[in-house]
Amino acid sequence: MKKIINDPETVVLEALKGMQAAHADLLTVHTDPAVVVRADAPVARKVAVISGGGSGHEPMHGGFVGRGMLDAACPGAVFTSPTPDQVAEAVKLTDGGAGALLIVKNYTGDVLNFETAAELAAAEGIEVRSVVIDDDVAVKDSLYTAGRRGVGGTVLLEKIVGAAAERGVKLEDLESLARKVIGQVRSMGLALTSCTVPHVGEPSFALADDEMEIGIGIHGEPGRQRVPAGTADDMVAALLNPIVEDLPFSSGDRVLLFTNSMGGTPLIELYLAHGIAERLLAERGITVERRLVGPFITSLEMQGMSLTLLKLDDELVELWDAPVHTAALRWGV
């Protein structure tokens, strides 16, 4: 394992310190328990939008803390959901009197820990609602699985809900908006290489030089299928077709296309893949109205990519375009 770290035990804390140093204007890092809070929190009379999850997915979620997106992010250990006291502390630190919306990715650990946190916060008299995002079409959603994972759609959800919260939308309506977004966003990812979790020291899985894992999540867990690597055209089609057919997205639909790097895939390949996805969508008569290209929800240094499609309408376009000022996403300000 070769990484720019001092000690697997302190990676998350040291990275948070660096983040604090880099973005003191945007955010404040609390370390006991670990919470990244918007610098001007709490914002009076604004619903606090809070998310969190294991570390190793940077810039998610700390890089999305700031005006127009998250009020706080709770970073767990690498690939391990945060603990309830982190989330409860985040709720307390950002409480502007209008309640909090917790954005939870659908993993057993995240769901259970946020659930407990919500109880703790409620006990303190803060109104808390939770939404669970599960946009990964690679996972069968059935009674016999833990359901679909929350992946790339999380980024779009946090941006859109964050924009609405910034405008003063009330908790209840914010929750409805979040459910609407969750209902019309779908994702899928693939890996060309594994990643190495610092405390493990070895790659999470092994892939031969001619193989890829398709239908991976964001935790270095193996995907559902191992197939020959193929061309970029093949790869993009292998992700896009199941996504389009799932919702389904149809001719005439307006969408946001999010082409995401898993961390180790360089921008030159990502743009190449994005161009292919745009072409395939055009061929299906689907209009790409907004796009996001880059490493936004990653698995450490994993090489690979994911695609996310969100069905747009005027409301969502306007919220997407609204000003945002965070470490990772910034426009209009």
Add this chain to the structure above:
Amino acid sequence: MKKIINDPETVVLEALKGMQAAHADLLTVHTDPAVVVRADAPVARKVAVISGGGSGHEPMHGGFVGRGMLDAACPGAVFTSPTPDQVAEAVKLTDGGAGALLIVKNYTGDVLNFETAAELAAAEGIEVRSVVIDDDVAVKDSLYTAGRRGVGGTVLLEKIVGAAAERGVKLEDLESLARKVIGQVRSMGLALTSCTVPHVGEPSFALADDEMEIGIGIHGEPGRQRVPAGTADDMVAALLNPIVEDLPFSSGDRVLLFTNSMGGTPLIELYLAHGIAERLLAERGITVERRLVGPFITSLEMQGMSLTLLKLDDELVELWDAPVHTAALRWGV
């Protein structure tokens, strides 16, 4: 070699297409010859700021095309400087009547190709000046080398000069400003892994699991020294000390600290390294007033990082803070 590509021959062109699709509001991609031009070019009475270089360093330079930064970027083949006709075409396409400043990284190929381009442009009656950036302290600058390479400082130079050009600064003064920046910016990089050039198909160099290359450039070329990998503290010190001692940067200096990923190093490690660099600079009494953290000048999927320090004064801070709207850097707009 596992990459998200179709064919090594078409990588650059396909990536440019994807870039065009992703950022049609910001830039226009011309393909014969390949030039990425600001969407609203030419801007009347504004000096055109033009750069370029081999591909594989994304987002540099195409990701810096837009308001407040570059008017055009000329992407060569992967790790190969562009040809004179690309640069000459860029000058023509962006000519607003106030001349052009070419920002050239100090590599024999870049210098020679831009030199020829400047002659071609002059023959067309357009006033062209060139500056050569050579900020890499890993290379001895002597009569017996090709001189120092242009690396991370290029990003800062393009932002600052681009901001000044946007304000209507004249060609001559822009050139002086560029020379001032070049005079007070220094960088150094290291690699934990090599990268694989698509048309080669094998890693540019081999590194054992306990080694790093120190003093690398941005073309997958080996560095000056191969040393044991060590801790993040060691790595950051190994880059920062030669930088600080070179200019030298001294106690009381105000600086911009740019912590750059070579492409494959994830943000969690980069923030960790950034935090260490901030601490070491504080210990030396050097004040970090501005910072940039992320993958901005890369070597494909190489894991590693570089540090760049720019000595600041009020003029440079103001130009750094000025609005910029490009694919990779955006603020104030």
Add this chain to the structure above:
Amino acid sequence: MGCTASDVIAALRAAAVVMAEHRDELVNLDRAIGDADHGENMRRGFTALLSKLDSSPPETPGAALKLLATTLISTVGGAAGPLYGTAFLRAATAVGDLAELDGAAVAKALHAALDGVVARGKAEVGDKTMVDALVPAVSAAEAAGGEVDAVLKAAADAAASGAESTVPLVARKGRASYLGERSAGHLDPGARSTSLLLRSFADSARVAR
């Protein structure tokens, strides 16, 4: 002779050692069908417990179990944190403020722990989770009766084979369920840690006796 607060504390300290010793094994089990953190999560939780036991030693078995529960909840994260946390919280409630636990109290605590895990995680036997170790452990503990050491030995033996039984299963809960058929052929890490903990508790009880 029953099990006092200091017996429970000693058992928890011993369990912390076992979790540290088996960290890599649990990480590797989780690497195969999950996200490679279970061993590190458990080690982190039990290491945190050790310093809490030092700074404020609990005075009843129930208080010790409660300290374990809250420490796991606030330091483990992942699925295991809330599941084990709830388990030990329910166990603590079940034993109340008894000064000493006899075999029956231990069996009752185990049953409460299982109920807690099921209440939170909704897993059934056969889903390839810690429940596959806990359910047979609770039945065996209740069937065994007798002293604490006998109850725990029965539970540990049953948990061990319950854990083994997860190998051929296709996971239907937790992260391994994403793998579908590919999850078969691997031991479930949470079932294994349950089995390790019960074995360690049983060993402590035997030694204490």
Add this chain to the structure above:
Amino acid sequence: MGCTASDVIAALRAAAVVMAEHRDELVNLDRAIGDADHGENMRRGFTALLSKLDSSPPETPGAALKLLATTLISTVGGAAGPLYGTAFLRAATAVGDLAELDGAAVAKALHAALDGVVARGKAEVGDKTMVDALVPAVSAAEAAGGEVDAVLKAAADAAASGAESTVPLVARKGRASYLGERSAGHLDPGARSTSLLLRSFADSARVAR
């Protein structure tokens, strides 16, 4: 008998085949002490030349050399593009609009090419560049005299040993100079491509004769 436009065109087509055949070799030489593109750069340039030769065949040796020069300048990039481009541009100028080149004209063209490379790149013998192949090639060509094939054979032989002489050198120009002492022990890719081109031209001249 001298060397006509169609002889030069045939020689350039043959050189394109040689560059394609040696692409990987040149890439690997450049991988060791540079950025692994020299072979691909040269292949790209000569491949582009082939289609230009098809679409508008030049009518004099000088025009053929000029077409080569402008094609290399506009398609090769890197250091090699402008250096070889300038070399062949100067060679084209040196032969003017002669309909046929004799041995003396070829030697003069080679000298002009060398001057062009030095004017642009400022390298001297011993800097570990293509100049280490070109300088002895020019001297040998001028010393040899005689027909085109004899002149080019002398140049090619000298270029081959000139290229070999770069192996122990520490580079002082171009990308390899960044490596300092680590550049020693490797053949310079540009010197090698110069040697390959001259050998290919010599072979074409021999066959044409």
